Amino acid sequence: MDLKQINQQLSKKNLKITRPRQAILEALTHASGWVTAKSLFEELAKQQANIDFSTICRNLELLSSSGILCRVDRDSNGIFAYSVREIEEHHHHLICRSCGKISPMDFCPLQELNSSQTSGYSNLECRFEVYGCCQACQGKE
Amino acid sequence: MDLKQINQQLSKKNLKITRPRQAILEALTHASGWVTAKSLFEELAKQQANIDFSTICRNLELLSSSGILCRVDRDSNGIFAYSVREIEEHHHHLICRSCGKISPMDFCPLQELNSSQTSGYSNLECRFEVYGCCQACQGKE
DNA sequence: AATATAAATGCAAGTACTTGCATTTATATT
DNA sequence: AATATAAATGCAAGTACTTGCATTTATATT
Numbered sequence: 001m002d003l004k005q006i007n008q009q010l011s012k013k014n015l016k017i018t019r020p021r022q023a024i025l026e027a028l029t030h031a032s033g034w035v036t037a038k039s040l041f042e043e044l045a046k047q048q049a050n051i052d053f054s055t056i057c058r059n060l061e062l063l064s065s066s067g068i069l070c071r072v073d074r075d076s077n078g079i080f081a082y083s084v085r086e087i088e089e090h091h092h093h094l095i096c097r098s099c100g101k102i103s104p105m106d107f108c109p110l111q112e113l114n115s116s117q118t119s120g121y122s123n124l125e126c127r128f129e130v131y132g133c134c135q136a137c138q139g140k141e
Numbered sequence: 142m143d144l145k146q147i148n149q150q151l152s153k154k155n156l157k158i159t160r161p162r163q164a165i166l167e168a169l170t171h172a173s174g175w176v177t178a179k180s181l182f183e184e185l186a187k188q189q190a191n192i193d194f195s196t197i198c199r200n201l202e203l204l205s206s207s208g209i210l211c212r213v214d215r216d217s218n219g220i221f222a223y224s225v226r227e228i229e230e231h232h233h234h235l236i237c238r239s240c241g242k243i244s245p246m247d248f249c250p251l252q253e254l255n256s257s258q259t260s261g262y263s264n265l266e267c268r269f270e271v272y273g274c275c276q277a278c279q280g281k282e
Numbered sequence: 283a284a285t286a287t288a289a290a291t292g293c294a295a296g297t298a299c300t301t302g303c304a305t306t307t308a309t310a311t312t
Numbered sequence: 313a314a315t316a317t318a319a320a321t322g323c324a325a326g327t328a329c330t331t332g333c334a335t336t337t338a339t340a341t342t
Contacts, residue, residue, distance in 0.1 A: 016308050016319055038298070052322050057299060059320090076268065078219035078329095079298070094259055105258045109250035109269060117246045118235055120276035127217065128250060129268045135261035157289055157338050179328070193292050198329060200290090219299095220328070 001084055003029050006068055013066055020051045024059050034074065034081035034102060072102055073129060092128045098137035105130065142225055144170050147209055154207055161192045165200050175215065175222035175243060213243055214270060233269045239278035246271065 006025055007017055015021075027043055028035065035043070037057045044051050060082050064071040067085060072093045074081040087104055094103045110126050118124060147166055148158055156162075168184055169176065176184070178198050185192050201223050205212040208226060213234045215222040222243070232245045251267050259265060 011309095014309090014319080018308070018320060020321070036298095050322095053298085054300075054323085055321055073268070094262065096262070097264075105254075107250075107254055107258050109248075109253065110271070112250065112253045113246075113248055113271070117248050118271060118273060121235065121237070121271075121273035122279055123238075124271060124273040126269065126271045127214070130251070130254070130259060130262075130265060131267065132259060132262035132265040138263055152339095155289080155339090159290060159338070161291070177328095191292095194328090195293085195330070196291055 001029075001068075001086065006084075009066070009068060015062070015066065020049070020055050021059055023047070023049045023051060024056060025063075028069070028082070028084050031083070034072070034083045034100075036079055036081055038079075040082075074100055074102060076129075076131060092130070094130045094132065096134035096137055097131050098133050101134055101136075142170070142209075142227065147225075150207070150209060156203070156207065161190070161196050162200055164188070164190045164192060165197060166204075169210070169223070169225050172224070175213070175224045175241075177220055177222055179220075181223075215241055215243060217270075217272060233271070235271045235273065237275035237278055238272050239274050242275055242277075 003022075003025055006029070010017055010021075023044055024040065027040060027047075031043075037053070037060055040060070041051075041053050041056050044056070060069065060071075060080070063069040064082065069082045070085045070093070071080050071082055072095065073079070074095055081102070083102075089106065090108060091104045091106050092108060094105050095101070108126070109128050110124055113124075144163075144166055147170070151158055151162075164185055165181065168181060168188075172184075178194070178201055181201070182192075182194050182197050185197070201210065201212070201221070204210040205223065210223045211226045211234070212221050212223050213236065214220070215236055224243075228245055230247060231249060232247050233249060235244045235246050236242070249267070250269050251265055254265075
């Protein structure tokens with residue numbers, strides 16, 4: 001997804017097209033891989049964009065919950081990595097513990113979950129991430 | 142599980158039975174529900190146990206990875222809640238977003254995951270939590 | 283019982299956000 | 313074009329750990 005399309009999405013959701021937000025999205029669309037709040041802050045600082053760290057965090061959070069970004073706990077330490085969402089369908093991620101590679105999976109456990117396990121509950125959502133060692137990293141350690 | 146059994150497990154794993162660790166485990170075995178690092182710290186401070194916050198965090202982390210405690214991201218904000226593990230079998234948790242109630246589920250998505258989604262990967266593990274609104278909380282909001 | 287050693291602790295400093303609030307800014311309305 | 317308003321920002325202070333390191337302590341070995 002490119003910046004123009006993203007801006008259309010923002011307008012649809014009554015989210016404003018501000019200078020800091022544009023700089024953040026510009027960096028995200030041009031980034032080669034996944035970024036963290038910290039790496040993005042450092043990148044933008046280099047460009048003298050002068051954007052506060054809290055503004056970056058709030059935008060990454062907001063853009064993720066708006067479905068414009070994907071958010072993954074790559075190192076399973078609660079520090080999230082973000083990237084522009086390229087897949088519209090609901091999905092989860094498979095993460096290599098060794099090289100940090102992130103791949104989408106269309107499998108969602110909620111669909112497979114027998115309702116007896118969650119009987120009486122409404123508004124079900126889940127958090128699901130799979131960690132492993134990818135083919136390229138096997139034997140390397 | 143009571144303190145005696147836990148201490149046997151600790152010895153088996155070459156983990157020492159120290160005064161701070163005993164105070165933490167004593168509090169955990171007597172706690173009515175789930176505790177956080179912060180709530181446990183405050184509880185122990187009240188008892189004048191004089192245990193450093195970092196010692197509490199390190200123990201909760203270690204005891205979880207040793208299988209003595211369960212650890213759940215109850216409010217999906219990265220702040221974990223812990224409780225003594227009463228179920229030996231591998232399991233995940235179902236959490237009520239409204240009242241915070243935590244229930245075990247024996248379902249594990251890794252068993253259901255089609256291997257085509259993770260082909261080439263080894264040492265698979267997953268993080269899985271389900272959030273919803275429990276029966277008692279429905280209509281309350 | 284004395285010694286060795288590996289684990290655990292406490293302290294201080296560091297990390298990665300998060301929140302509250304006053305100010306600014308983008309967009310809709312007149 | 314001026315005004316209203318709701319969203320977004322920047323700053324400062326707060327939160328919840330986390331890490332490095334010197335010191336202490338529990339257990340195994342002699």
